[in-house]
Amino acid sequence: MIALDSGHTAWVLMSAALVLFMTPGLAFFYGGMVRSKNMLGMLMQNIFAMGLVSTIWAIVGFSLVFGDSGNGWIGNFDFLFLADVNNLDGDIPGMALVAFQMMFAVITPALITGATADRLKFGSYAVLIGFWSLLVYIPAAKWVFNGWLLDMGALDFAGGTAIHINAGVAALAVVIVIGNRKGHGTVAMPPHNLPLTMLGTGILWFGWIGFNAGSGLAADGVAAQALVNTHLAAATGMLGWLLVEKLKAGHATTLGAASGAVAGLVAITPCAGFVGGPAPLIIGAAAGVLCFLALGIKEKMNWDDSLDVIAVHLIGGIVGTLLLGFFADTAINGEFDGVFYGGGLELLKDQFVAAIVVGVFSFVVTFALAKIIDSTMGLRIDEEAELRGLDQSQHAESAYTS
Amino acid sequence: MKLVTAVIKPFKLDDVKDALKAAGSAGITVSEVRGFGRQGGHTETYRGAEYKIDFVPKVSLQVVVDDADVDSIVEAITTSAATGKIGDGKIWVTDVDRIIRIRTGEEGGDAV
Amino acid sequence: MKLITAVIKPFKLDDVKDALKAIDVTGITVSEVRGFGRQGGHTETYRGAEYKIDFVPKVSLATVVDASRVDDVVDTIAKSAATGKIGDGKIWVTDVDRVVRIRTGEEGPEAI
Numbered sequence: 117m118i119a120l121d122s123g124h125t126a127w128v129l130m131s132a133a134l135v136l137f138m139t140p141g142l143a144f145f146y147g148g149m150v151r152s153k154n155m156l157g158m159l160m161q162n163i164f165a166m167g168l169v170s171t172i173w174a175i176v177g178f179s180l181v182f183g184d185s186g187n188g189w190i191g192n193f194d195f196l197f198l199a200d201v202n203n204l205d206g207d208i209p210g211m212a213l214v215a216f217q218m219m220f221a222v223i224t225p226a227l228i229t230g231a232t233a234d235r236l237k238f239g240s241y242a243v244l245i246g247f248w249s250l251l252v253y254i255p256a257a258k259w260v261f262n263g264w265l266l267d268m269g270a271l272d273f274a275g276g277t278a279i280h281i282n283a284g285v286a287a288l289a290v291v292i293v294i295g296n297r298k299g300h301g302t303v304a305m306p307p308h309n310l311p312l313t314m315l316g317t318g319i320l321w322f323g324w325i326g327f328n329a330g331s332g333l334a335a336d337g338v339a340a341q342a343l344v345n346t347h348l349a350a351a352t353g354m355l356g357w358l359l360v361e362k363l364k365a366g367h368a369t370t371l372g373a374a375s376g377a378v379a380g381l382v383a384i385t386p387c388a389g390f391v392g393g394p395a396p397l398i399i400g401a402a403a404g405v406l407c408f409l410a411l412g413i414k415e416k417m418n419w420d421d422s423l424d425v426i427a428v429h430l431i432g433g434i435v436g437t438l439l440l441g442f443f444a445d446t447a448i449n450g451e452f453d454g455v456f457y458g459g460g461l462e463l464l465k466d467q468f469v470a471a472i473v474v475g476v477f478s479f480v481v482t483f484a485l486a487k488i489i490d491s492t493m494g495l496r497i498d499e500e501a502e503l504r505g506l507d508q509s510q511h512a513e514s515a516y517t518s
Numbered sequence: 519m520k521l522v523t524a525v526i527k528p529f530k531l532d533d534v535k536d537a538l539k540a541a542g543s544a545g546i547t548v549s550e551v552r553g554f555g556r557q558g559g560h561t562e563t564y565r566g567a568e569y570k571i572d573f574v575p576k577v578s579l580q581v582v583v584d585d586a587d588v589d590s591i592v593e594a595i596t597t598s599a600a601t602g603k604i605g606d607g608k609i610w611v612t613d614v615d616r617i618i619r620i621r622t623g624e625e626g627g628d629a630v
Numbered sequence: 631m632k633l634i635t636a637v638i639k640p641f642k643l644d645d646v647k648d649a650l651k652a653i654d655v656t657g658i659t660v661s662e663v664r665g666f667g668r669q670g671g672h673t674e675t676y677r678g679a680e681y682k683i684d685f686v687p688k689v690s691l692a693t694v695v696d697a698s699r700v701d702d703v704v705d706t707i708a709k710s711a712a713t714g715k716i717g718d719g720k721i722w723v724t725d726v727d728r729v730v731r732i733r734t735g736e737e738g739p740e741a742i
Binding site for chain 2: 631633647656657658659660661694724725726727728729730731732733735741
Binding site for chain 3: 503513514
C-alpha cells in the first residue's frame with residue numbers, strides 16, 4: 117500500500133472538475149455553429165451525455181477499464197457500482213481516478229454530435245452513445261490507458277487515440293449511415309451564433325488544462341510541463357489555422373481562430389506530458405495547418421460531417437499521435453525517445469499501430485451499431501422534423517422565444 | 519391619408535428620424551428587415567466554405583401622413599437617407615383608407 | 631405600380647428568392663414575422679407545462695413591381711412557396727401611388 121499524497125489528490129479532483137466543464141463548453145462550441153432551430157437539440161445531446169454516460173460509468177464502465185482482470189483487453193466486474201475502488205493501489209484515492217476518468221468517458225461520445233448535427237433522432241442518439249460507451253469507448257480506453265497498447269509501448273498521455281481518433285472515426289461511421297442533411301451543398305447553413313462558439317472555445321481551452329495536466333494523476337513537474345504545452349499548442353494551433361485561412365480564403369475569421377485553437381489542443385493531447393522545448397509550438401501549428409487543409413476531405417467524399425469532427429478531432433488526433441513518435445523526449449518524462457531525440461523508429465511504429473488499431477476497431481463497431489439502430493428505431497428524424505428543426509421536433513421547445 | 523414606407527441603410531436611421539421630426543412627422547415605426555436590390559449581397563466564409571449572403575440588413579420605416587404632407591415627407595426621407603452609393607433603398611407610397619388612434623378612438627387627420 | 635406582400639414558410643425563402651430572381655425581380659425586402667392562420671400553432675412544453683404557441687414563425691416579403699407584372703410575380707411566389715401542406719401562407723397586392731429610388735431620386739417605373 118502506497119501512502120496517499122494530498123497534493124496529487126487535490127490536483128486530480130480539481131482536474132476532474134475542469135474536464136467536466138468541457139462538455140457544456142463543447143455544447144456551446146457546437147451550438148453556435150448550427151442553425152438556430154437546432155440549437156437546443158445540440159445543447160441537449162451534449163448535456164445528456166453527462167447524465168447517461170456518468171451513470172454507465174458508475175455501474176460498470178470504470179470496472180471494465182480499471183478492474184484488474186490480468187489481461188490487456190478488458191477489465192472485470194470487481195468495481196461494479198464503484199464498490200471497493202479505494203482498494204486500488206496508488207498515491208491518489210481510487211475514487212479520484214473514478215471521477216477524473218468519468219469526465220473523459222462523458223465528453224468522448226459528445227464529440228460525435230458535431231458530425232451528425234441537425235438530423236439525429238434524440239432517442240436513437242441516447243441508445244447509440246449508451247452502447248457506444250460500452251462497446252467502443254470502454255475497450256479502447258482499457259487498451260490505451262491500462263492494457264495491451266500501453267504494454268506494447270504506444271504512448272497516449274491524455275487520449276489522442278482513445279478519445280480523439282476514436283470519436284473522430286466513430287463520427288465518420290455514423291455520418292455514412294445517417295446520410296447528409298437535407299439541403300446539404302445547395303442551401304446555405306451558416307453558423308447562427310458565433311459569439312457562443314467563441315465562448316465555448318474559451319471553456320474548452322480552460323478545461324483542457326485539467327484534461328492534459330491532470331492526466332499524469334500527479335501535481336508535479338510533468339503536470340506543469342503538460343499545462344504549458346497544452347496552452348502553447350492551442351496558441352500556435354490558432355496561429356497556424358489563421359495563417360493558411362488568410363492565405364487561402366482571404367480572411368482570418370473568428371470561427372477559424374476557434375477551430376485552430378481546438379485543433380492544437382486535440383493534437384497536443386497525446387503528447388502533453390512527453391514533450392518539451394519547441395515541440396508543443398510545432399505540434400500545435402502543424403495541427404492548425406493540417407486540420408484546416410483536411411476540411412476539403414468531406415467535400416471530396418461528400419460526407420456531411422456538419423461541424424468538422426473529422427478534420428479537427430480525427431486528423432488532429434492522428435497528427436498528435438504520430439508527431440509524438442518524433443518529439444517524445446525522455447528528458448521530460450523518462451519513458452521513450454522519439455525519432456528526433458535518438459530513439460529511432462520504435463516509438464513511431466507503436467504510435468502508428470495504436471492509431472490504426474483504435475481507428476479500425478472504432479469504425480467497424482460504430483458502423484455496425486449505427487446500422488442496427490438505423491434498421492430498428494431509425495437514426496434519423498423525418499424530413500418534416502428536419503425542416504422544423506430539432507428543438508421543436510425532438511424537444512417541443514424553442515431556443516429563442518420573444 | 520397615405521402610408522409612406524421606406525427601406526433604408528440601417529446606419530442612416532438616426533438622420534432620417536431627425537429629418538422626419540424636423541418635417542413635422544409625429545411618429546414612425548421601424549423594423550429590422552433584410553433585402554436585396556441591385557446592390558446584390560455579399561460573401562461570408564466559414565471554415566473555408568463560401569456562402570453568398572443575398573440579403574443585406576436594412577431598416578424599414580413606416581409613417582402615415584396627410585395627403586398634403588406626402589411630398590415633403592418623401593423629400594425629407596430621400597434627402598436624409600441618400601449616401602449616393604448603391605443600396606440606399608426605396609420609398610413607396612400607398613393609400614390608407616382609415617386610421618384610428620387606439621387610445622382615444624379618434625379617426626382621420628386627428629389620428630395622425 | 632403595385633406592392634406585393636407575401637407571408638411564407640421561412641424555409642421556402644431561398645426557393646422564392648431564386649424563383650423571383652429568375653424572372654428578373656430586382657429587389658425584395660424580407661422580415662421575420664409571426665403569424666397564425668388556419669394552421670393554428672404548435673405546442674411547446676416547459677417543466678411539464680404545455681404552452682400553445684399560436685404564432686408560428688413566418689417570413690414576410692415585400693416587392694414593388696410594375697402593374698403589368700403583378701400576375702407573373704404573384705404566380706411565381708405562389709408556385710415556389712407552396713408545399714401543399716397547411717400553413718403555406720398568403721399573398722396580397724396593394725396599390726402604390728409613388729415609388730422613389732433614394733440614391734438617385736428617380737420615380738416611377740425607373741425606380742423599381
